[in-house]
Amino acid sequence: MSTGRRPVEATRTGTVHPPAKRRIGASNNGNTCSPWGHLNNKLPATVKFPMGTVRRFRNSIGPQLRRLRNEREMTQDALAGALQRAGLDMDRTAVAKIEMQIRSVFDFELAMIARVLRVDMLTLLPSHAKLDRELPALMAGRR
Secondary structure (H helix, E strand, O other), rough: OOOOOOOOOOOOOOOOOOOOOOOOOOOEOOOOEEEEEEEEOOOOOOOOOOOOOOOOOOOOOHHHHHHOOOOHHHHHHHHHHHHHHHOOOOOHHHHHHHHOOOOOOOHHHHHHHHHHHHHOOHHOOOOOHHHHHHHHHHOOOOO
16 A cells, blocks of 8 residues: 655664655766766776677687697686696686687796696697688687
8 A cells, every 4th residue: 555655764873764866877966876876987887898799809729728628528617726726816717718719818828728738838729720811810800
């Protein structure tokens, strides 16, 4: 049963105030109101990502890493655990992103991945012919 009154909120002191009418995204003294409280205007409230199906590839070792990991019957989680035990701070998500070629790989990470998989670093790299074919597209972000 509705009485037509607005609900009230109690404060710590026990006084009762009606809730403020706030609109998400409304400006309030230079701050932006959001469901999580007030945000500083210096920080963007939304992050815009480019639309479309274009994926920017960040490494060329992803397919070889997946193949070597599967040959050793390791899960991504097991590989991430082995890398962490070897001293490289990498979780399962990072391993998955490397395999999908959407995360860059630093040279020291490449060396540690090769050490954990007990292969030479060159084994993780694609063949010269394949790299020559894909390099222009990789550099342009189209592949």
